[in-house]
Amino acid sequence: MPLKSCRKAVRVLIVVASCASSALWAAAPTTPPPPDSNALKLDQTIQGLKDEVLQFNRDATALEQDSLYPPYTRTNVFLGVRFGNLIVKQFSVSFDGGEAQKYDFEDVESLALLQNKNLRRVMSVNLAPGPHKIHASFTAQFADAKADAPPLTGNLDANFDKNYNNTDLQLMLVRTGFLAPPSLALEKTRSAR
Numbered sequence: 001m002p003l004k005s006c007r008k009a010v011r012v013l014i015v016v017a018s019c020a021s022s023a024l025w026a027a028a029p030t031t032p033p034p035p036d037s038n039a040l041k042l043d044q045t046i047q048g049l050k051d052e053v054l055q056f057n058r059d060a061t062a063l064e065q066d067s068l069y070p071p072y073t074r075t076n077v078f079l080g081v082r083f084g085n086l087i088v089k090q091f092s093v094s095f096d097g098g099e100a101q102k103y104d105f106e107d108v109e110s111l112a113l114l115q116n117k118n119l120r121r122v123m124s125v126n127l128a129p130g131p132h133k134i135h136a137s138f139t140a141q142f143a144d145a146k147a148d149a150p151p152l153t154g155n156l157d158a159n160f161d162k163n164y165n166n167t168d169l170q171l172m173l174v175r176t177g178f179l180a181p182p183s184l185a186l187e188k189t190r191s192a193r
Helices: 003-027 037-068 107-117
Strands: 074-081 086-095 101-104 119-126 130-142 152-162 167-174 183-191
Touching: 074 086, 074 107, 086 107, 086 119, 086 167, 101 119, 107 119, 130 167, 130 183, 152 167, 152 183
Parallel strands: 074 167
Antiparallel strands: 074 119, 086 101, 086 130, 130 152, 167 183
């Protein structure tokens, strides 16, 4: 038998043998070994420790927030979009004529604002109880706008009263009419009791 024919025959035998062993392997019933009771206890202990670490982290984060922003001075600012396809690019807020804090939005974050009227907390600040003035501004673009279209901008100046509880300010990008440009509105001021 020539060498070339032998090689071909060997290749065919290897292919047939591997197919047969694969078929036998697939047909063989695979029953997992019974769980080791020590391994099961160890796994439950590890899972319990993970749960305790997560709870500790939640408690530590809450404690840190309470120390950085005590409830009697804490003021949270939220932003929302109340009409479709407006992509927020930048948002800034200042209180009582102070320095503005700016927040740049990624496209993914802007799209998330459009889902189910979501709100995005953009900042937490400490403000003394009493009357305050807020100045907010935004830069946005419609999702279907041409690339060379100028950005949409607007601002809001409003007064609000901060009491001795945690206060949430909800600023909304709204439209007052079908052809009206987007504008900011202080939609809700809520104090936790």
